[in-house]
Amino acid sequence: MPAPPTLLEPDLLAADPAGLADVGRLVTELTREAAGALRRRTGPLPALTPQELARLLDAQLPEGPLPRTGGGREAVLALARSYAAHTVDLADPHAAAHLQPPALSVAAAADVLASVFNASVDTWDSGPYAVEIERRVVRALAALAGYGPEGDGVLTPGGTASNLQALLIARDAALGARRDVRSAGLTGLAAEPVVYCSELAHFSVARACAVLGLGEDAVRLIPADGAHRMRTDELARALAGRRENEVPIAVVATAGTTDYGSVDPLPEIAALAARHGVRLHVDAAYGGGALFSDRMRPLLDGIEAADTVTIDLHKTAWQPAAASVLLARDGRDFAATTGLRVAYLNPDDDGAAGYDGLLGHSLATTRRADALKVAATFLALGQEGIGAMLDACHDLALHAAGTVTSHPRLELTAAPTLTTVVFRYLPRARGADADAVNGALRRRLLARGTALIGRTDAAGGVRLKLTLLNPQATKNDIDELIAAVVAAGSAVEEAA
Ligand SMILES: Cc1ncc(COP(=O)(O)O)c(C=O)c1O
Structure with a gap:
């Protein structure tokens, strides 16, 4: 050795x-x-x-x-x-559990280079080219989302972090720049901050409220309709009927719910938020990938009206984690919250002379050059290349839904909007506990290692989930995967 x-x-x-x-x-x-x-x-x-x-x-x-x-x-x-x-x-065509794609080789290779040079984007001198690359990447994404020249953004370690920063911006906009919850009377009984989101919003919204001192109680869950989209009549009622001491912080719409991939009605929600003078954040951690696809882009119509948008490039742009981006329609939102001048990093006179990094955009200090892999991907594949990958996964989801629908032992819970198919196995034996059988069949697949599917609770019970993010998988692969689910269900029943 x-x-x-x-x-x-x-x-x-x-x-x-x-x-x-x-x-x-x-x-x-x-x-x-x-x-x-x-x-x-x-x-x-x-x-x-x-x-x-x-x-x-x-x-x-x-x-x-x-x-x-x-x-x-x-x-x-x-x-x-x-x-x-x-x-x-994750490149195995029978991997379909989470919003975790197989990474693109070009992005993984560029990520090695980011590690080699170990630049950081907090200050100009800690990573000059990296800082400029991130600026251009986020601005290109802001333009893709429909923002004007004031649009800006920042890369973050995940959708959870992007949502947190969006709600930080919203909190400070609503409560004043001092970020002192006491000054707004929020420790007393007087004022109550509220954040509206659908009952299917990601848990990171509630977690952000807890972290930001608003409390998880700040979240008002708006019911979803039969298509798993926020009910705008209920949102309208909640906004109009709020108590005098309630301080609206933000409406959070989801473009691509974690369980279903459903997209809340963005134009209607944006109109309601505007009418009530409340900021709108769109959590497009999953659905943001539709921006790259001509076919899927209409799903996101209205996103340009959001004040802030979360997009996870480590979901539907096939990046190695982490590569989330928080976009803001008005880049001054960053300066208003995280804009910080620190003597040893970015003093005013350096900044005025153009030696400025991205410290003022971020909750982090040292921050990797994650934009390098993203830029490499955009240069190598272009918008169309990434869009075609999403289209291919969407096709697979439509195919999977058809296969599930036509199978007597399977029941489709929700037709796919993006790339997710929710369904369950129907036990043969009358009176069998369907939830227990579905949970056990997934564990059986886990133990054998031959197929990886997701699960969730939906429609009142355990449901199975295919999150299809492998654009090289074939329809035949999907049929095999579904056949494996049915075989595992039968085996669980026989063993019972
Ligand atoms: C809609 C949505 N928002 C936010 C997140 C959190 O993203 P991350 O895991 O990158 O923190 C997820 C994760 O699946 C999600 O589905």
Whole structure:
């Protein structure tokens, strides 16, 4: 085994010429090991229980203190082999559980470069080109969303973080720039902040309210209609009927609900929010990918009326996580909340001379050059390339819905809007507990590792979910996946 590196080795540091060459060699070796392990795989998950998997790792990374001395690159190659053998394989066409796509190779490769240079976008001098790339990427996305020249944005670590920052902006806009909830009387009984969203909004909305000191009670859940879209008559009633001491912070519409992919009626919601003078945030973490597709774009009509928009490029733009973006129709929203001048980072005179980074846009300080992989993707595939991927996944979802509908043992819960199909297995035995059978059949698939599907509670019980984000999967793959679900359901029933 080669000796572990010492501090004197010329290739120890990634971003010098010898180091970069070594990164190239190491990445080649790591990916070769990973490819070998991938070829031996039989499904998207390892056919192991969580306990068996933990025991396997014991041999490589035992619990306890850190290794005192390093094992050199052999140790890393072994880790790459076992990682590729045992982690999730999202490129497997039978992986369809979560809003977690297989990453694009061009984006993954560009991400290596981001790691090599380790630039940060908080200040100009910590990552000059990276800062400018992020500025251009977010502005291009702002324009794609229909915003004018004042539109701006920032990359964040996820939809949860983007929603939090959007509600921070909304809170400060509603309560005043001092961000002092006491000054608005909010610790007393007087004023009550409220945030309106549909009952199907992502939990991060309520979590953001908790973090922002508004309390989860601030959330007013508006019922959804039969198509899983926010009911605008109920929103109108809630807005018009609010008590005098209620301070509306924002309406949050969802463009692509987590469970169904349904899109709230954005134009009507925007009109209501405007009529009542309330800010509108659109959580398009999932549905934002429709911006790239001519076919799906009409789903997002009205999004340009939102004050802020969350788009997760690590969902429907096939980026390695994390690559969420928060867009604002008026870029001054960032300065009003996170705009901060810090003597050691971005003093005023540096900023005035153009030496400005993105610290003032973000809740983070050190921040990766995540825009590099996004820019690489846009340059390589263009808007049409990404849009075509979403269209392909949409086609798969329509096909899956048709297959489910025509199968006597399956029941479709919701027709797909984007790329999600919600359904359940119907047990043969009368009186069988359908929820228990559906839960057990999914675990059976997990244990065998050959198919990975999602689950949720919907329509009063356990439902199964295909979140189809592999544009290279075929209709035949989808039919096999559905057949595996039915076979697992039968097996669960037989075993009962
Ligand atoms: C609609 C919606 N918003 C926000 C999020 C949170 O995104 P993240 O997991 O990137 O924090 C999700 C995650 O699935 C989502 O579906």
